[in-house]
Amino acid sequence: MTRHEDPSATVAPTDVRHELDGEALLPQLVAHLREHRTRLRQEWVGRIQEAHLLQAMTAQEMSAETTLVYDNYVEVLETGSVEALQHYARDLSERIIPRGVETHEVVGIVLLLRDVLARSLFEKYQRDFALLNRVLDAYEPAANRIANTVAVSFVEERERVIRQQQDSIRELSTPVLPVRERLLILPIIGVLDRERARQLTVQLLGGIRTHRAKVVVVDITGVPDVDESVANHLVRTVDASRLMGASVIITGLSPEIAQTLVTIGVDLSKMNTIGDLQGGLEEAERLLGYAVSRDDGNGGP
Amino acid sequence: MNGGPRLFSILRQGPYLIASIHTALDDSQLVRFQQDLVERIGSDRARGVVIDVAALDVLDSFASRTLRDIGEMARLRGAVTVIVGIQPDVAFAMVELGMDTGRVVTALDLEEGLAELDSCLAAPPAPRT
Numbered sequence: 377m378t379r380h381e382d383p384s385a386t387v388a389p390t391d392v393r394h395e396l397d398g399e400a401l402l403p404q405l406v407a408h409l410r411e412h413r414t415r416l417r418q419e420w421v422g423r424i425q426e427a428h429l430l431q432a433m434t435a436q437e438m439s440a441e442t443t444l445v446y447d448n449y450v451e452v453l454e455t456g457s458v459e460a461l462q463h464y465a466r467d468l469s470e471r472i473i474p475r476g477v478e479t480h481e482v483v484g485i486v487l488l489l490r491d492v493l494a495r496s497l498f499e500k501y502q503r504d505f506a507l508l509n510r511v512l513d514a515y516e517p518a519a520n521r522i523a524n525t526v527a528v529s530f531v532e533e534r535e536r537v538i539r540q541q542q543d544s545i546r547e548l549s550t551p552v553l554p555v556r557e558r559l560l561i562l563p564i565i566g567v568l569d570r571e572r573a574r575q576l577t578v579q580l581l582g583g584i585r586t587h588r589a590k591v592v593v594v595d596i597t598g599v600p601d602v603d604e605s606v607a608n609h610l611v612r613t614v615d616a617s618r619l620m621g622a623s624v625i626i627t628g629l630s631p632e633i634a635q636t637l638v639t640i641g642v643d644l645s646k647m648n649t650i651g652d653l654q655g656g657l658e659e660a661e662r663l664l665g666y667a668v669s670r671d672d673g674n675g676g677p
Numbered sequence: 678m679n680g681g682p683r684l685f686s687i688l689r690q691g692p693y694l695i696a697s698i699h700t701a702l703d704d705s706q707l708v709r710f711q712q713d714l715v716e717r718i719g720s721d722r723a724r725g726v727v728i729d730v731a732a733l734d735v736l737d738s739f740a741s742r743t744l745r746d747i748g749e750m751a752r753l754r755g756a757v758t759v760i761v762g763i764q765p766d767v768a769f770a771m772v773e774l775g776m777d778t779g780r781v782v783t784a785l786d787l788e789e790g791l792a793e794l795d796s797c798l799a800a801p802p803a804p805r806t
Contacts, residue, residue, distance in 0.1 A: 578765070584765070585764075585785070612772040612773060613769070613772075615777065620785055621783045621790075621793075
């Protein structure tokens with residue numbers, strides 16, 4: 377780091393405090409921050425509350441978290457090791473993401489801590505401007521590095537969590553359910569994006585093969601909207617199922633989807649659609665030759 | 678054109694012919710397949726034909742057009758054609774490339790295809806939905 381050399385370059389060698397330069401300054405200021413830990417931490421908490429950050433946390437949580445963060449912060453300042461820094465940032469993110477903390481809050485509190493500590497350094501060294509400059513030379517890069525790393529790892533951690541959740545949603549998202557012999561249901565819930573539509577095709581065609589299905593009811597009641605490419609994909613999947621000898625019945629088209637499909641001009645002439653899942657199942661049973669009747673003889677479908 | 682071993686078989690099963698393609702056929706072999714099959718429909722007085730393509734992991738546009746043509750020719754010679762065993766990947770790839778089997782009926786496998794023929798011949802063929 378250049379901070380080892382810069383102070384000695386700007387300060388005359390005859391300066392009596394030159395042994396405090398570089399390496400020696402950081403332990404000194406760490407000692408200062410440790411000594412005034414309670415007061416600085418409280419000041420920091422005050423600033424956090426003033427800025428209306430971390431409002432998702434209770435007072436006890438806030439106190440526990442800030443103590444931990446403060447100690448970690450000072451430790452990283454002291455050791456300056458990248459591993460400790462990354463470990464600290466990851467640890468922090470892991471703890472606070474589940475509590476619904478936003479990115480700007482995390483960056484905000486870390487910057488606030490940096491400012492609070494910087495201010496206490498101003499206070500301590502205000503009588504010696506040259507020394508203050510060198511202290512800040514040592515402190516600022518380290519503090520900025522901490523802020524930077526925390527922000528980056530927080531975002532990374534969030535993205536990891538999002539990816540993980542997307543994966544698990546995807547795994548759960550397209551079950552293929554055999555209802556009767558040769559009859560499958562595919563209920564689809566949630567947004568159908570390109571990737572899910574692709575997965576749906578794989579599941580549907582594979583399901584037709586393994587269950588030897590003749591009729592498949594695809595229920596899209598739970599799908600809020602589709603775009604053109606997904607709609608076309610759906611039509612192609614229906615065609616492909618027909619090539620494998622199965623008929624597909626689409627049920628539960630919402631008014632929005634119906635309007636979208638007609639407006640964007642998807643060719644639906646070959647699609648067999650029925651209003652709701654109940655009607656779809658009745659039609660499927662009719663296609664398969666089932667006649668369902670109630671015990672009391674009062675009809676059925 | 679008629680050289681080399683045949684890569685398909687045409688078997689008689691009651692009033693039906695079962696034509697299995699064993700491996701990917703090139704264009705000349707497809708033509709040979711078409712000729713043999715259309716000829717056999719007449720000589721065996723077949724009422725229905727099942728073409729099994731389960732062994733194929735790819736069906737190009739010429740192959741699917743040939744299959745569709747065979748279906749038409751068979752109809753002209755008095756037989757119903759069912760194509761069976763199209764693999765999931767093949768089915769989707771065909772649709773992606775805008776190919777289909779036209780008016781030829783498809784079924785999952787041989788058993789399904791024979792059942793389909795039974796029902797087609799029991800009742801006059803209805804247009805599929």
